[in-house]
Amino acid sequence: MARKQQEKSKQTKEELMRSAGDLFGQKGFMATTVAEITAHAGYSKGSFYRHWVSKDKLFMEIIENKLKEYRSSRDERLDKAGSLEEVMHIIWDFLEIIVRDENWAKVFLEFTVYASRIPELRNDLSLSQYRLSEKVFAELVRDFVETGYPPEKLGAFNTVLFEGYMVQSALGTGIVDLKDIREAALTVALANGLKKVQ
Amino acid sequence: MARKQQEKSKQTKEELMRSAGDLFGQKGFMATTVAEITAHAGYSKGSFYRHWVSKDKLFMEIIENKLKEYRSSRDERLDKAGSLEEVMHIIWDFLEIIVRDENWAKVFLEFTVYASRIPELRNDLSLSQYRLSEKVFAELVRDFVETGYPPEKLGAFNTVLFEGYMVQSALGTGIVDLKDIREAALTVALANGLKKVQ
DNA sequence: CGACTAAATGACCGATGGTCATTTAGTGAC
DNA sequence: GTCACTAAATGACCATCGGTCATTTAGTCG
Known part of the structure; x- marks a missing residue:
């Protein structure tokens, strides 16, 4: 049923959002890098763009x-x-x-x-x-x-x-x-x- | 007396400032590129940094x-x-x-x-x-x-x-x-x- | 003219947002 | 279990940016 995959994807997205939220709050929007967001959540940069276009x-x-x-x-x-x-x-x-x-x-x-x-x-x-x-x-x-x-x-x-x-x-x-x-x-x-x- | 050189340098700086002023006003600070500023004034990018450090x-x-x-x-x-x-x-x-x-x-x-x-x-x-x-x-x-x-x-x-x-x-x-x-x-x-x- | 210096150049650097071919790992039919 | 399929994850790669610097061009002056 591909349930597990969907859940994993959703979880990853949430982890990235939390990571981004933290970093934006600390350093601001411009100064926070996409690579930082993903690294801080334990993923690679490319993962980001599966969830958002920018x-x-x-x-x-x-x-x-x-x-x-x-x-x-x-x-x-x-x-x-x-x-x-x-x-x-x-x-x-x-x-x-x-x-x-x-x-x-x-x-x-x-x-x-x-x-x-x-x-x-x-x-x-x-x-x-x-x-x-x-x-x-x-x-x-x-x-x-x-x-x-x-x-x-x-x-x-x-x-x-x-x-x-x-x-x-x-x-x-x-x-x-x-x-x-x-x-x-x-x-x-x-x-x-x-x-x-x- | 090196007068001519100094004047040329001063003139270049003024031209760059005018160019920058125009572009900042039109496109904003971030969106205006150093290369654009110099090109619009008829100079190369490197010239910019003889007049300002950033x-x-x-x-x-x-x-x-x-x-x-x-x-x-x-x-x-x-x-x-x-x-x-x-x-x-x-x-x-x-x-x-x-x-x-x-x-x-x-x-x-x-x-x-x-x-x-x-x-x-x-x-x-x-x-x-x-x-x-x-x-x-x-x-x-x-x-x-x-x-x-x-x-x-x-x-x-x-x-x-x-x-x-x-x-x-x-x-x-x-x-x-x-x-x-x-x-x-x-x-x-x-x-x-x-x-x-x- | 020749030695010196200042002005101007553009190839180059590291970092960034974003792309994409490739790898990794679940999924489901048999 | 295995095979074909698909979704998730990766990281090398790209263009562009601000900024650097060795090199070239052109005034200056004895």
Whole structure:
């Protein structure tokens, strides 16, 4: 039934993904070599390309996995949210998880910038929703905006704050902390999105 | 007097810098090859390394030149500034110049992220002041802050906004415009830095 | 002109992402 | 058990990159 072979292949793929995950986190995307990934998992270089067509695609698959679980738990909470403020807190709890993992926040940024030069990859990335795109954000927030303020703009502004913080965090000049950013985001959201703010 | 040789060497260097500047702006830092830079200027690859020890150092020199003139005009205006609001406007006029040149804003970001993995380069970059670091910013703002609010934090928050916008701009998802960002920066600065805000 | 030096060249190096013919090892019919 | 078949794994190989360096070309000056 060829069961054993399939399982072995699957296992190999998982081992390679773990190895790659470790190395990307430590050294970054560019600096991690395909040969290192396979060697670290105990395979030869050629094995890699039986599972992915490129280093890029492997990375895409890793981040997809990495964020899938977070998203689901976020979306569960969002279903129960009753106000703009609640939604904002859920969203920033979610973002906080990403930022807290400093190594990966840095790698995300590295890959995003890298991908922005490669049309196909850039497209994949925007489809993958790994970035909190302004569109996604706008949908999350739309139902709770009482004023005429465009939810897209609210989303985009949050993304700016978030990614700006990612850059700061990646460069290691940590003067603002996430709490400050979160507060600023909340203030702006409530001021623009609600009719009455006390 | 060897005058002619020196001038030729200087001219060659300038030609290479122009060539590099064009190509970096079009294709980015990584995607631009040393061989391309020299070929585009009509020289051979080896010539490059008579003028710079690496592609990195050439880039450093280009951005240094690119920003020197901007900084001087900014600093002139800052000498005459009389309020926090004025300082903020001058700073954001300065940042606007950077962001307006979309190609270069993108390359700056690319290089910053790239350099963050290379300790020596990262150090050079922070010394070069090409980034509006929170320290530089704090100095500009310090004299006008009336409250106990730390100028460093004000600076850092501005940098977050600015670099977040750079990322958005680099990825080409332009929903927030610079005016929104500038307004937000001003609001936060005045709210935290002044005792009375009308 | 001849000795010296600076500018320019391009073959070369090691490392990288990616390819592919070859080897190794399960699988299933008989 | 054995044979044909197929999937997994290998590593030599390729083009390209940043960077090096011995060699060539061409000003400089006594």
